[in-house]
Amino acid sequence: MTTLITTASISIKNLTKDFGAVKAVNDISLEVETGTLVCLLGPSGCGKTTTLRMVAGFEEPTSGEIYIGNEEITDVPPYSRPTALVFQSYALFPHMSVYDNIAYGLRARRVPKNEVVNQVQEFIKLMELEGHEKKSPSQLSGGQQQRVALARALVIRPKVLLFDEPLSNLDALLRVRMRSEIRRIQQHLGITSMYVTHDQEEAFSIGDRVALMNKGKLVQMGSPRELYREPADRFVAEFVGLSNIVPGEVLESNGNGAEVKVLGLTLHCSRPRRGNNRQVAVVLRPEALSLGKAGDQGLPARVLTLAFTGPVARYTVSITDDIVLTVDIANPGPDQFFEQGSEVTLHLPKEIPSVLE
């Protein structure tokens, strides 16, 4: 059985939302290409949910436009928009059965009765909810409720699917399972989606592209790889994964890359630079660093703390009194354990993906 959905892109143009004097969303423009999933990522209060709610039609933009496909929908009431939202709390109607919940949108559209039955059955099957039709939402587990919410959103054949932190009510294990399920269904249907989350790992694992927001502004948009390897600024570098940010000095720069002096060592940046300051900042990801025993070739350092989480041993080491770096050693072997306070050698990577201007 294949279910096809007509889908369309989302374009947001210069969108602004003021709450009194506060600019919750400040002049955001972004595009979600047809069939892709874009994650809106950012700390709480960054405006990502407000942006999503403006696309769904629950907040009235102060200025700017929203398009779905070629249609402008900025002033269209939520019930006439071709969007379907999966809510953080699922928002399943407590006074209706699972079946009635899923059928709700179809009935609101006055779809013929037998057609409603067919459509609902199809999505109950797709979401593996057989046998739960008569139950009330409160009798279901969190994961099942999530699937009902998804079925209810999909059954109306929206052009665009919106997710508002849909997994935050689930426990850690289920969260990982559900996100791959959401991703699978989204790709299976090829439906354009916008997904709000504050969890960087979730955003990276599910999104074709990630739009990172801060204080109402869109800071950087790109593939997870781009955001991680080439952060636009310090905020991105720090929000996307753990990072050590150290000062660097550009020694030489040309179209092929640059030579940067970092902590006394010269590293190569293979990407052409965007600015031309001599003094820059360099992001050293913890997993790009490694440790060896004292006296090796590298930077002498002292172990401050060690936390062993299982797959990773996380060290903080100091080079001087004010430069403290985090080092992650994946799958640490017996010779990679160092006692607190012991002297070690810190190895920097020879290549760095980018520098912060």
Place this chain on the structure above:
Amino acid sequence: MARILSYRQELSDSQKRRFLFIALLIAELAILIFIATRLIQVNTVVDRVEVIGNQEFTYYKNVLIGDPPLLILIIIGLILPLASRRIRHEPVLLVTVQVIIVSLIVFVFWPLAKVFIEAFKSEYLAQGFSLIQFQKLLTKPSVWKAFTNTMILGITTSVLATVIGTLIAYTLTLTNLPGKKLLRNLTILPLLSPPFAVSFAFIMLFGRRGLITWDIFHITGWNIYGPQGIILVQLISDTPLVILILSSVFASISRNLEEAAEDLGGTPFYVLRTVTFPLVTPAILTAGLLTFISSISDFGNPMLVGGGFQMLATQAYIQMIEMFDLQMGAALAMLLVIPAFIAFVIQNWISNRKSYITVTSGAVTGYIRQQPTWIKAILYSITTFMAFMTVLLYGSIFVGAAVNAWGFDYTLTARNVTGLLTAIPQIKNSLIVSVGSGIVGGIIGIVIAWLVSRKNFPGKSVIDFSATVMLAIPGTVVGIGYIVAFNAAPYFWTGTFFIIIIAYAFRRLPVGLRTSVAAQKQIDPTLEEASLDLGASRLRTFTKITFPLLNRAFFAGVIYIFIRSMTDLSAAVFLNAGSTQLYTVRMFRVMVTGTPSEGAAFAGLLIIIILVALAILSKLTGKSFIDLFRIS
């Protein structure tokens, strides 16, 4: 088989929406023109006749009947919501907001404004601005005295009721007094009945021929009629309100806060002064101001036990109904509404700031405090005395109804109960009015609650305020306001069921509104959003999602308004007419002119009707008897 389906109405029907919007505007314009022709009527009357020679010239002039200012206000009310882009795009929302704004203008703002307008007129139908009513007030010491009397009495009652009520609330929530539950129910009981039933029972017990003062103790020099009597009966009928407000606040104080203070080195008294007391102060002030409003608005009690003691509410009634001086009545009503309104604004301001008291989820609350024995003894005796008084007063009503002539002849008889049969028309009238106002008020309440708690639109705070302001308006003022606004052409509404129902519905709107807002807050707003998002219209969302989840609150609001309307006297005396005479009005006449036992039978029946309504309400909401009153 691949299927391509999209049930979304394609966006091309934005034209359809535009068409609908224009059709709606045309329909509204037609309705507006109709209203305008009703509101503004021009009568041609003979101005003067001049005789020049043998020719007689008759001059005519056009006289305007009606309310052009009201029409202008209605037009403003219709246009205002159009300012919002979003509302313009949603016809259902647009019409709802317009209807609410216009009805608040017509039935809340306009009658109150008319009281002020009328108070500054020199006589009926006079034009222009005049201070003559207030000059008359100042020259008539008896009337002016009514103002100072009302204020002094209001302050005395509210201070006493607040102190006693706070102590009782503390006893009932934070001590381990035996029989707390029963005592709680008993002390709240006076909220049930019309306030003047308390003063009537009071007279039966403590009057000149009272059971206790005459039959038991044979006291002769005692006089209950006068300010002392009013204060005593108001204490009994107003203290329950204080107990309710303070009980819920005492119960919600987190024990953790006090423990933290003690842990940081505070002695018990220091903690009481620096933590416990500041936490309850806003509630105490709120309760004090509400009892002040209740006391100065009281009409029935001063009429019964005032014994010639002048009060504003009673004076306004006498000027208006007995002296037919509409303007003087309005002037007195104005003097009454200003302090009540000020108290309301302060109360509103305080209770909007006290948000810290509610942040107690998960905390230990209702912890039993240890007190020294002598404090316990005082608290216990005040509380049990109050409960005992309630039992005595209500007992005397039911016993009184069963005896021949209370105060003279205590032989049992069914005469008084069968005498109620003559009141069947009034019972019917009261039921029609109370059920009607319950339903109207409930519906308006639920819609306004939905608007103010979910929607954002220009003028929202004004709607919220005007819907709750009636809480501060004494029944007397409502009655006078509706008379001066709607008595004459082109309305002639006074004495009709319609106007009584509307008056009660809007008067008790704050109660319906609060129950609905409270229930609304319990519902996750995303449920409605989910419905809209799935393509259900505003109307469908309201009928399929909002209302089913709110219906208990809705019926609770309906029954509250029903009870309040059944027991109202102060607005009823102005608004009812012969054919629409209400039960409380008849009951009041019987209490004044009949034997105490006849009056007791009337009061007893009303209490039973209310108890039945409450039982239904309790069943509907699944709440206990006390919790039902929490919101009122």
